Amino acid sequence: MAERRVSAVAEGGIAVVTQRRKGDANAFAQGLFGGISGSYGFWAQALSFLQYLRWRRFLVSRLKLGRGALALDVSTGTAGVAIEMARRSQGRIVGLDVTRPMLLAGLSTVDREGLDGRVALVEGRAEELPFPDETFDAVVFTFLLRYVREPEVTIREMARVLKPGGQLLSLEFGVPENALACALWVFYTRAVMPLVTVPVSRGWRRVGSFLGPNISDFYRRYYLEQLTDMWRRCGINPVETARPSLGGAVVMWGVKEGRRGNR
Numbered sequence: 036m037a038e039r040r041v042s043a044v045a046e047g048g049i050a051v052v053t054q055r056r057k058g059d060a061n062a063f064a065q066g067l068f069g070g071i072s073g074s075y076g077f078w079a080q081a082l083s084f085l086q087y088l089r090w091r092r093f094l095v096s097r098l099k100l101g102r103g104a105l106a107l108d109v110s111t112g113t114a115g116v117a118i119e120m121a122r123r124s125q126g127r128i129v130g131l132d133v134t135r136p137m138l139l140a141g142l143s144t145v146d147r148e149g150l151d152g153r154v155a156l157v158e159g160r161a162e163e164l165p166f167p168d169e170t171f172d173a174v175v176f177t178f179l180l181r182y183v184r185e186p187e188v189t190i191r192e193m194a195r196v197l198k199p200g201g202q203l204l205s206l207e208f209g210v211p212e213n214a215l216a217c218a219l220w221v222f223y224t225r226a227v228m229p230l231v232t233v234p235v236s237r238g239w240r241r242v243g244s245f246l247g248p249n250i251s252d253f254y255r256r257y258y259l260e261q262l263t264d265m266w267r268r269c270g271i272n273p274v275e276t277a278r279p280s281l282g283g284a285v286v287m288w289g290v291k292e293g294r295r296g297n298r
C-alpha cells in the first residue's frame with residue numbers, strides 16, 4: 036500500500052522510520068505537540084497533580100510481556116511509556132508517533148537510559164501502522180483517541196497488528212463521575228489550567244485551554260461503555276477497565292480473540 040511505504044533514516048544511532056503522511060489529517064496533533072516536546076514530561080506530571088506517572092505505572096502493571104516478546108507503544112510521544120515497558124519487562128518495544136520533535140526528545144531519553152538495544156522509535160500514524168498483520172505480542176496506546184478522526188477504525192488498525200492472544204492496553208484522560216469531583220475537575224480544566232499555563236510557553240498555553248473542553252467533548256461522543264463495545268467489535272474480548280484518580284483517567288486492557296500468542 037502506497038501510504039504504508041517506509042524509508043529508514045538514522046538519527047542518533049537509533050532507527051527512526053519515516054512514514055509517508057496522508058494530507059493534513061494529523062496536522063493538529065503535530066502542531067500541538069511539536070511545541071511542547073522539550074518540557075512534556077515535567078508539565079504532564081505537574082498539571083496532572085503528580086498522577087500521570089502513577090497512571091502510567093498502573094497501565095504497565097497490567098502488561099504481561101515475556102522475554103523476547105515484541106510490543107508496540109502507539110502515540111509514544113517522548114517514549115515515557117515505552118521506556119517504562121522496557122524497564123518492567125524483558126521484551127523489545129517499538130514506539131510510534133506522528134510528531135517528530137516528540138520522538139527526538141524520546142530518542143535522547145532512550146539513549147540516556149541505555150535502552151537503545153530494546154526500544155526503537157518509528158515515525159508513523161496510528162491510523163495506518165507500517166507493520167504486517169499479527170506482528171506484536173502487545174499493543175499499548177496512551178492519550179491517542181482524541182486526536183484521530185475515527186477512533187474505532189484506529190482501534191481496529193491496532194488490533195490488526197496484534198497477535199491473537201496478545202494484549203491491547205490503553206490510557207486516556209477521563210471525566211470524574213462523582214458530581215463534586217466533576218465540578219472540581221471542570222473548574223480546574225476550564226479556569227486553573229488555562230491560567231497557570233500562560234507564563235509557561237505558547238505551546239503549553241494552547242494545551243492548557245484546549246485540553247478540558249476536548250476531553251469533555253470526547254466523552255460526550257464516546258462514553259466508556261461505547262469504547263468497550265468498540266474494543267469488542269475489533270476482536271478484543273474480554274475487556275477490563277479501571278478509572279483511577281476518581282475517574283480523571285481511564286485505563287483499559289483486553290486480549291485479542293483467537294489462538295494464544297507467544298508471550
Ligand SMILES: C[S@@+](CC[C@H](N)C(=O)[O-])C[C@H]1O[C@@H](n2cnc3c(N)ncnc32)[C@H](O)[C@@H]1O
Pocket residue numbers: 061064065068109110111112113114115116131132133134137159160161162176177178179182183
Ligand atoms: C499526550 S501525548 C502522549 C505521549 C505519551 N503516550 C505519554 O503518555 O507520555 C499524545 C501523543 O499522541 C501523538 N499522536 C496524536 N495523533 C497521533 C496519530 N494519529 N498517530 C500517532 N501518534 C499520534 C502525538 O504526537 C503525541 O505525541
